[in-house]
Amino acid sequence: MPRPVVLCFLASTIVAGISVPWAQAQVPDPSGPGSGESTLGASPGSDGSTPGQGPGGEGVIGTGPGPGFPRVPQGITRPGQPFGAPAELGIGPVPSLPEAELPLYGRLEVPTGPEGAGPPGGLTLDQAIARLLHANTDLRAKAMEIPKAQADIITAELWANPLLFFDSQLIPYGGPFAEEAGPTQYDINITHPIDLNGKWKRRREVAVLAKNVIEAQYQDAVRLQVDNLYTAWVDVLAARETLRYLRFSAQALEDLVEATRALLEQGAATPADVNRVEILLDSTNVALVETEETLLDAKRTLATVLYLPPDAAMTLEVSGVLRAPDPPVPPVEELIPMALAVRPDLAAYRIGIRRADANVRLQRANRFEDVFLFYQPYTHQAGRADSGTNTSWAIGATIPLPIYNRNQGNIERARHTAVQTKIQLADLERRVITEVQRAERAYAVSLASVRRLEEDILPKARENLETGLELYKAGEESQITYLEAQRNFNEVSRQYRDTLVRHRRVMLQLNTAVGRRLLP
Numbered sequence: 216m217p218r219p220v221v222l223c224f225l226a227s228t229i230v231a232g233i234s235v236p237w238a239q240a241q242v243p244d245p246s247g248p249g250s251g252e253s254t255l256g257a258s259p260g261s262d263g264s265t266p267g268q269g270p271g272g273e274g275v276i277g278t279g280p281g282p283g284f285p286r287v288p289q290g291i292t293r294p295g296q297p298f299g300a301p302a303e304l305g306i307g308p309v310p311s312l313p314e315a316e317l318p319l320y321g322r323l324e325v326p327t328g329p330e331g332a333g334p335p336g337g338l339t340l341d342q343a344i345a346r347l348l349h350a351n352t353d354l355r356a357k358a359m360e361i362p363k364a365q366a367d368i369i370t371a372e373l374w375a376n377p378l379l380f381f382d383s384q385l386i387p388y389g390g391p392f393a394e395e396a397g398p399t400q401y402d403i404n405i406t407h408p409i410d411l412n413g414k415w416k417r418r419r420e421v422a423v424l425a426k427n428v429i430e431a432q433y434q435d436a437v438r439l440q441v442d443n444l445y446t447a448w449v450d451v452l453a454a455r456e457t458l459r460y461l462r463f464s465a466q467a468l469e470d471l472v473e474a475t476r477a478l479l480e481q482g483a484a485t486p487a488d489v490n491r492v493e494i495l496l497d498s499t500n501v502a503l504v505e506t507e508e509t510l511l512d513a514k515r516t517l518a519t520v521l522y523l524p525p526d527a528a529m530t531l532e533v534s535g536v537l538r539a540p541d542p543p544v545p546p547v548e549e550l551i552p553m554a555l556a557v558r559p560d561l562a563a564y565r566i567g568i569r570r571a572d573a574n575v576r577l578q579r580a581n582r583f584e585d586v587f588l589f590y591q592p593y594t595h596q597a598g599r600a601d602s603g604t605n606t607s608w609a610i611g612a613t614i615p616l617p618i619y620n621r622n623q624g625n626i627e628r629a630r631h632t633a634v635q636t637k638i639q640l641a642d643l644e645r646r647v648i649t650e651v652q653r654a655e656r657a658y659a660v661s662l663a664s665v666r667r668l669e670e671d672i673l674p675k676a677r678e679n680l681e682t683g684l685e686l687y688k689a690g691e692e693s694q695i696t697y698l699e700a701q702r703n704f705n706e707v708s709r710q711y712r713d714t715l716v717r718h719r720r721v722m723l724q725l726n727t728a729v730g731r732r733l734l735p
Contacts, residue, residue, distance in 0.1 A: 254357045255432045258425065259567025260574065260636050333455070337534030340448060340735075343521060347444050348437065350522040357436050364426035371422035374415070375585070380404040398605075401595040406613075408585035417577035424570035431566055434559035438730060440520075445723035447517040452537050453716040454510035460712060461503045468496040474688050483690035491698075537719045539735050541662055547655045550729055554651045555644060558730040564640040571633035578629045582621045587613040647728075654721060654728040661718035668711045676707040 338346075348354065384400045475492045478484035514528040523531065545553070555561060591609035683700040686692040722734040 254353075255360050255429055255436065258428050258432070258570075259564045259639065260424070260428065260570035260632065261567075333534045334532045335534075337532040339534045343444055343448060343517075343533075344441055346521050347440060351440060351520075352522060354433075354436060354440055357433055360429045361426065361433060364422075364429045368419065368422040368426060371418040372415070375408045377405060377407040380406065399597045401593075401597075402591055403593045404589050404591050406587050406589040408587055410585050412580050412583050414577070414580045414585075417573065417580045420573045421570060421577050424566055424573055427566045428563050428570060431559045431563035435563060438559060438727060442723075442727040444517075444520050445720075445727070447513070447520045448533065448535065449537075449716065449719050449723065450513040451510070451517055451533050452535055452719065453712075454506060454513045455533075456537050456715070457712065458503070458506045458510055460708065461499060461506055465496065465499045465503060468492065468499055471684075472496055478688070478690060481690070537715050538665075539719065539722065542734065544655070544658065544725070544733060547652055550651050550655055550725075551648050553731065554647055554729045558647055561640070561643060561647060564636065564643055568633065568636050568640060571629065571636045575626070575629040575633055578622055578626045581625065583617055584615040586615075589613065650728040654725040657721040658718075658725050658734075661714060661721050664714045665711075665718050668707070668714060672707055673711060676704045680704040 380403070382402045382404075384402070386399050472489070472492050475484050475489050479486065479489055511528060514531045515525075517533070518525070518528040518531055544550075589611055591611075594607045594609060596605040596607075680700050680703075683692060683697050687697040726732050726734055
């Protein structure tokens with residue numbers, strides 16, 4: 216008896232609104248499976264989760280007797296949540312320390328020599344940046360998002376697994392119905408999904424662009440951490456320069472005490488005059504102690520930013536100056552295009568737009584689920600005692616019909632996300648332009664103020680103070696008149712110190728705003 220050959224081609228519709236995660240090919244959230252603890256910020260171009268998917272949502276295509284109805288999970292190759300957005304970035308700025316107070320009375324001498332760069336072998340700014348990138352555990356944790364995104368690409372490239380199905384049909388109950396039952400049938404089915412509209416390619420494209428977004432976000436995290444280092448670095452330089460001012464001032468007050476005592480011996484001054492100057496000297500010494508603590512506190516903050524041991528602040532020395540060289544800076548008309556081209560946060564949003572567009576294509580591809588090709592290599596029908604046994608094979612396909620569910624909601628969501636990301640990019644570009652303009656103007660204004668103080672105001676104030684000191688020593692001016700001249704000079708000295716610190720800060724802020732190291 217020839218073996219019967221059965222060839223069947225079947226179609227089945229999909230129940231609207233029922234779907235399950237794609238077996239082993241779902242691209243997980245970049246933050247990890249269900250963790251929601253990504254150390255990088257919200258990923259531009261992501262559109263959240265896909266409704267209707269998750270554990271327990273598995274549907275099964277209807278079955279019937281015979282070899283032509285394979286049991287196949289519905290939506291086996293439909294991707295699940297498409298790259299959900301991670302948590303916020305979480306990099307807070309390091310607040311700058313308040314500048315130490317300078318005394319109003321007692322000669323606050325502005326050092327006229329070149330500013331010292333610190334002890335030999337001190338930590339330079341370039342060395343500090345290198346140390347930050349190597350040792351900062353926050354950056355190291357954020358860097359782990361990149362290999363995680365690479366793992367997402369591997370997941371996106373996986374094909375769905377085929378299904379192997381066994382069944383036994385037409386099994387007789389026995390008893391009085393045994394003679395009426397047909398021959399028992401045993402089937403083996405192999406079902407394999409076939410992607411006919413490029414969903415695999417679209418999934419991989421979205422995963423690759425998601426990785427590129429994360430790389431740009433990591434670069435922006437580095438930019439922000441370097442800006443925090445700038446703040447802590449200038450705090451150390453400012454406290455060290457203030458300490459230098461006060462030491463010069465203490466020496467000048469000691470000379471004034473000796474001059475006042477000489478006038479007392481000559482009868483041109485009173486004991487109260489000597490006491491007044493000694494009180495000013497003591498006040499300056501108190502300010503010296505407080506400024507030394509301020510310097511140590513600034514070093515502690517810098518050591519924390521650089522992830523140095525807590526006791527390292529006691530011996531930490533930096534090599535740098537507040538009055539750094541002022542190389543020519545491009546005009547703002549050139550700085551703005553430069554910032555728009557190199558800022559990593561802008562790069563993340565531009566890649567995010569491409570990712571959002573790719574996700575639109577992915578959701579459109581998901582309108583049509585995979586065709587399931589099944590092959591039944593073996594069907595065994597147990598015959599009666601007088602007829603022997605029969606074997607056969609079968610081949611067929613299950614074609615989901617997109618009648619009700621054509622992924623309409625996810626397509627619309629992805630389209631709106633693409634438009635939203637473009638709006639966010641335009642807003643960020645506008646804010647970057649404002650940042651660059653403000654940083655450039657602050658740099659130009661502070662530089663002009665420093666130069667005017669150095670070239671005009673400070674020399675005149677010092678000349679007036681020197682003249683008043685000579686008249687006081689000669690007994691031609693009262694102590695009160697001389698101390699008032701000192702007060703005016705100290706106000707100019709404080710203004711110069713504050714302007715110098717502000718200028719050093721805005722120099723480095725301009726680097727952060729542009730996204731490139733333009734100034735030392």
